[in-house]
Amino acid sequence: MREEFLITRQGRQYVLFAGLLDEAHARGLRSIETELLQVPEEANGMTAIVRARVEMEDGRTFSGLGDANPQNVGRSIAPHLIRMAETRAKARALRDAVNVGATALEELTDGEESPPVEEARSRRPRPVEEAPPGEGGSEAGRRGGRVRRSQLELLRTLAVEARGENGVERLERHIGKPLSELTREEAEAWIDRLTPAGGRE
Known part of the structure; x- marks a missing residue:
């Protein structure tokens, strides 16, 4: 797995x-x-499965199940439950196919791996003027180099x-510039602020 697709948060590694x-x-x-196994409706708690x-080319096959409902996705994703369930299912099957044990980022809001949606949403970034040293284009921030692709994603x-959306x-x-213009240090700081508490150890 290429390093640009791996994210480490508080000692736990995730894959994109x-x-x-x-x-x-x-x-x-x-x-x-x-294959859509269950259409979300009131009777099943609006859960898509x-x-x-x-x-693979060598004939091996791998399968995975993915579920999504309003309780285990963010509010902005709730209108797209089937799509999220499909993404989670594909991620789980692909993890087995390529022998990756790390949880996919798209699974982060799965059950106990994340806090309630409102709790995660309440963790808003501080205003730019409160940003810690090195985030405002300072010499220290510039030394960190341009944001990595994995950080940007x-x-x-x-x-x-x-x-x-x-x-x-x-x-x-809010930051005052495109995400692609952040330094690595700036990106790391904003990732820390936006990462749901459930993704931390």
Whole structure:
């Protein structure tokens, strides 16, 4: 697994779905098929369940189940339960296919791995003027180098989870510049602020 697709938060490592897919293609991914097992409705607590099946070129197959309901996804994702369940199912099947034990970032809001949605949403970033040293383009911040791709992907995901579909734009306005222009130190600080407490140890 390429390092750019791995994220470490408080001693726990996560992998990006894009990384799982990239690794699977590198190892000979032949196909991914998904099947909707349960349509979300009031009778089942609005829970969508999807099964994914991954086939590799050598004939091996791997499967995974993914579920999503309003209690284990962020508010902005709630209208897209089937899509999230499918993503989680594919992530779990791909993890087995490429032998990755780390939880996929897309699974972070799964059950006990995350706090209640409102708790996570309440962890808002401090205003820019309160940012710690090194985050405002200082010499120390510049020494950290440009934001890594993995940091950028994680920040975008966390922004959408915390602030809705236009979360990236709102976060960039709050910070005062595009996420792609952050230093590594700045990105790390904002990731810490936006990461749900359930993703920490």
